[in-house]
Amino acid sequence: MKLNLNIQPLNTWIKTGKEPLVISGPCSAETEEQLVATAHLLAQTGKISALRAGIWKPRTRPGEFEGIGSIGLEWLKRAKEETGLPTAVEVATAKHVEEALKAGVDILWVGARSTANPFTVQEIADALKGVDVPVMVKNPVNPDLSLWVGALERINNAGITKLAAIHRGFSSYEKSAFRNEPMWDVAIALKTLAPELPLINDPSHISGNRDLIGYVSQKALDLDMQGLMIESHIDPSVAWTDAKQQVTPAALADIIDHLTLRKAEVRNSEVNDKLAELRNQIDKIDDLVIQKIAERMQIAEKIGQYKKDNNITILQVGRWDEILQKRTTYGKALKLSAEFTEKLLELVHNESIRRQTEVMNADAAQGQAAEKLTHA
Template sequence: MKLDLNIQPLSTWINTGKEPLVIAGPCSAETEDQLVATAHLLAKTGKVAALRAGIWKPRTRPGEFEGIGSIGLEWLKRAKQETGLPTAVEVATAKHVEEALAAGVDILWVGARSTANPFTVQEIADALKGTDVPVMVKNPVNPDLSLWVGALERINRAGITKLAAIHRGFSSHGASTFRNEPMWDLAISLKTHAPDLPIINDPSHITGNRDLIGYISQKAFDLDMQGVMIESHIDPSVAWTDAKQQVTPAALVEIIENITLRKPEVKNAAVSDKLAELRSKIDKIDDLLIQKVAERMTIAEQIGKHKKDNNITILQVNRWEEILKKTTDYGKALKLSPEFTEKFLELVHAESIRRQGLILNEGLDQPKENLTHA
C-alpha cells in the first residue's frame, strides 16, 4: 500500500548539493559560546547543510538537564547570522513551534517520544497549519511502523509539504551493540510505502557511540537514505548530554570523507545486463522458496488433522527446539547468520501453528490473528 503524501522534493528546502547531505550540531545548546563556536567550526568544513541543536530536551527522568530553553533560540539566530547555516530544532508542543518559528528557525523535527503519542503529534500539526516550514519526523521509540506513518500523515495533512522522516533506531530489550536497534527492515518498509519521502538517518542515536557512527552512516547511504543527522560538539568530553555519541567537527569531516556514495540508477549497459541476469536467478529461487513453503504448510495442515483426530496439542516444545537447533546449525554451515535462520523459522512456525489451530478449532468462532514473532 502506497502512502498518499503530498510532499515537495528535498532539494526545495535544504541544500542537497552538499553530498552527502549532513545535518550536524550539538545534542544540546549549552551556552552561547559553545553553540556559536561549534557552528563556526561546522560551517568551515564546507560539508554541513544545516545546524541542529537541542533547545528543549525531553529526558527520561526528572532532574536531568532538559535543555536551555527559549534563550537558546537567540543563540541559534546568532549562529545562523554569522555562519549562514540554516537551523533545525526539535519541537514537542505547540508553544515550541510558535517560539521556534518566531525566532526564524528554518527546520523543525518531531522527536521519537512525541511521535509515539498521536495527541502530541496532532497538537504540533495544528500549530503548524498555515506555515511552510520543513518538518522532519523521527521514528517512534518502539518499533511501530503505523505510529511513524500516522505522525507523518498528521503533519502532511496540516499542510506541510516539505516533509522528511528521520530513522533513529528503536528501543529493544536485552544487551545490544547499539543504543537503539536500527531495525533497518522498518525503515525499508517505510521507503516502500512512500518512495518519494526523504529519509534522514540519525547514526548518533542509533549507536550511542561515536566510534560506530561512520559504519551506520555508510549503511544508511547504501540503503538509499538521503542524508544523516550527526551530533557534533566543540568538545564532546564536557557535553552536558549524550557525550559518548557526539563527535568534534574535525572527526565529523573524517567520517564524511570516508563515506562512499552509491547511486540507485544503473546507466552502464553491461552492468545493467549483469544485474538483470543475477536478479532473474534470484526470482527463480524465490519462486521455488514460496513453492516449498506452500508444500510445508500443506504437510503442517495434515499434521493438524492428525493431532485433532488423536487429541494432541498443537505445540510440542521439544519438537520446536529440535527443529530450531538442527536448522540453525545447518544454516551456520551454509554461512547463514543464526539470527536470520531463527527469524525465518519463527515466521514459518507461526504460520504452521496458525493453520493447525484453524483445523483443531474448526467450527468455532475465531478472531483474526496477526501471529508475528519479534
C-alpha cells in the first residue's frame, strides 16, 4: 500500500545545487551575536542550503531553557538578510506558525514531541491552511510509523504540498552509543510507503555526540535520504542546549567533505546487468527461505497436535533456550550478528507458538461455533 500524498519535488522549494542538501544552524538561538555569527560562518563554507535555529524549545522538564522566544525571529531575519540563506524553525502551536510566517521564515518543521500528538499536529495543520510554505515533519519520539504517517497526512491535507519528513531516531530504554536509536527500518518503511516523499536525516539528534555525526550522515546518504539537518554552533562548548551534539561550522564543512555520495540509479548497462544477476540470486534464495519456513510451520502444527494429544504445554522454555543458544552460535560462525539471528528466531518462534495455539484450541473454537448455530 502506498501513501497518496500530493507533494512537490524537493528541488522545487529548496536549492539542492549543493550536494548533499544540508540544513544547519544552532540548536537554540541564544543571542543575536551568536546566531548571526554562526550563520555567517556557515554561509562561508558554501555547503549550506538553509539556516536552522531553535526559537521555541520544548524541553522535557520545567526550568530548562525553553528557547529565546519571538525575539529570536528578528535575529533570524537579520541573519537571512546578511547571508542570503533561507531560514527554518520548529513550530509547536498555531501561534508559532503565525509568528514565524510573519517574520518571513522560509521553512517550518514539526518536532518529534509534536508529531506524537495528533491534536497538536492538527492545530498546526489548521494554522497552515491557505499558506504556501514548506513543512518538514520529524518522526515521533517513539517508533510508531502510523503516527508519523498521520502527521504527514494531516499537514498535506491542509494544502501543504512542499512536504518532507525528518528522521531523527527514536527513544529507547536500552542504552547504546546513540542518543536516539536510528531504527533505520522505520525510515525505510516510510520511504517504501511514499517513495516520492523527501526524507532528511537528523544525525545530531540520533548521535547525541558530535563524534558519530559523520558515521550517521554517511549511513543516511547510503540509504538514499535526500539531505541532512546538522546542528552547528560558533562555540559548542558554551551552547545552552545539546552542546555535545553540535559542531563548529568548520567541523561541519569537514564532515561534509568526507561524505561519499552514491547514486540511487545506475545508467551503466553492464553494472545494471550485474546487479540484476545478483538480485536474481537473492530472489531465488528468498523463495527458498520462505518455502523452508512454511515447511517448518507445518512441522510445528504437528508438534502442536502431539502436545494436545498428550496434554503438554505449548511453551517449552528449555527447548527455546536450546534453540537460541545453538542457532545464535551457528549464525556467528556464518558471520551473522547475534542480534539479527535472535530477532529472526523470535519471529519464527512466535509464529510457531501461534500455529500450535490454533491447533490446541481447535476443538474449543469448533464448539463455540456449534453453540452459536444452536442458539441462532
